[in-house]
Amino acid sequence: MSGVEVIRSGLLDGLPHGFLGRRGGVSEGVVAGLNVGLGSKDDPVAVSENRRRAAGAVLPGATLVTVHQVHSATAVIAEAGPDVARPHADALVTDRPGILLGILTADCAPVLLADRAAGVVGAAHAGWKGAIGGVVDATVALMETLGADRGRIAAAIGPCIARTSYEVDEAFFRRFCEADAENERFFADGRAGHHHFDLEGFVAGRLAAAGVTRIEALGLDTYADEARFYSYRRATHRAEADYGREISLIGLPGQEVTP
Template identity: 65%
Template structure:
């Protein structure tokens, strides 16, 4: 069956996709395309959902993933890598064809990278902790070590929680202002003692500051659109027992 997914024009014809919650086999609160290995879902259903994502993006490709820890480590997938392993990291990079790099999110920012000329790709999971710690910078460094040139790298920011849905407290704001006072521009006024954080814009600014000149932002709000996207924060607010994860992937033919 055909399952829906979003793409980014900035990545051109590089096989990639931002997959949401439609087109899978999971049920209940995790319906339907839940790809999260830590979600408590039936492993057989997760495996089928992940297979569908891979076949929709790059048929026959192997899927490489991570045990994501909200850090800034980037793993390079080479000919010696065990693709069944899930190293503790939050980004991947490779120049190997036939491999899909996969990132799980449920409000955090998925970022897909490609240098088409060099044949090097990357994928990063940027929650706020990883974003401020430089996970996207680490991904760019890893891609350059494989032959990519920063001026040729395009980056696409996928579905994540939007500013209108991302309320944070004053302590959160101060963490970002302490890192760089210019980060004030990513916060809008909220109720007393709180602000609204634009994490997609923050990640885009980090990419631009690092020298990336082609940056796409999808603009989808995972919290606000329950039919299309999983959301950790929404699941918490609704007192749901678990929450699904969507999968973003990129590969080389």
Template identity: 70%
Template sequence: MIKAAALGTVPHGFLGRRGGVSVGPVAGLNVGLGSADDPAAVAQNRRLAADSVLPGAILATCYQVHSALCVEADAWPDAERPHADALVTDRAGIVLGVLTADCAPVLFADVQAGVVGAAHAGWKGAFTGVCEATVDAMEALGARRERIAAAIGPCIAQKSYEVDEAFRARFLAQAAGHDRFFIAGREGHHHFALEAYVADRLAEYGVGVVEGLGLDTYDDEARFYSFRRATHAGEADYGRQIALIGVG
């Protein structure tokens, strides 16, 4: 269980692949319903993960589509997950979860208001405003952005995230200052700092405290699943880890 200092005693955790019952290429705590893993193993892993943060709580996750959509969590069955990439709640007994395998998981809490949120921020979701949408949804439940603490969990680090010139141009068109999130790589390519970009968007939106954990999913195979690493290795499948938060 990886904790963020910014979230204090709020029930939360960033989990990797350690523990769990899955075997083979996705061995460990694979929680991905879309993987080729044994569905019974995935279900057991999801229960283990949720109970590690809020024992007995209902786990709410989305059918993630790399969007900027945020929804208020409810006790929906896994088969009826809404297509979205962020959730919020002010209800006890529900633990919010977002799945990642290189994208940035972001957990949010306004302790005073008793409101929490979780966002799956890949480059596309971050670019189109999934974190800002989460803040807006939390404020609709009574939170205030200057009181919100946000923690950015394990994701692909800049040194591991090579992108092409067209990718960089998209971000520079959004704001010329975004050049600071790129460093030169091999000819025609750059390395993108996803965590720093997400942190900057949160700070610019007025979030009170922003913490980045600086953990690279690509570089630590024993600890984390990574889509990009699995792709580079020619593996047939990849696991997903989960970040969780609930109302204490």
């Protein structure tokens, strides 16, 4: 395949960051492309090479740090270390140059955050469980412990499943409305007993409620754009044996950190 495609946010311009899809990798079959999922059934050698390519496309020489994602609201301060020691969490923050934060998605919303003045960055994996549970709120709060100010934080929401592609049932709808009646605005009517959920809009709303005033939503649908993105829901609808994961990255330039 051709070179790695890096999708960038105007709000984060000048910082090493990017939302990556499936273009530019070495994986084959149903996960063809830049699959970085350690939990996939893909060849581990291919996954390792894809992770190397992804990191190199955003911040060459940096140490990639990811977490074992569990759809939680847990955010942690990134520590360089082996992949087998990844903490169970869904967001990372750092103020250390040379560390590259990575969040994996396949329909969930990746969120990259930065307070340039404080030199603090964060990355969050916001699926619906983490989003309603408060993962972006936890990320912003943890960034503040490193010196960030939520009033200065800029946040970008990358490729995720769009409302037109995200049909949910009545129980899902009620769960969100019972948590907050205002959440009804993130749903549109679907076929009988179903609704369409705006995950991207909901995450943007949570960021705004947390005091983040500069938010960019890229509006890219992982489900609909098979050429560019992996999608868990698309793979499930097709009864495919596996699905790939894309990665979103942000870091601070500087000296490489040795695990």
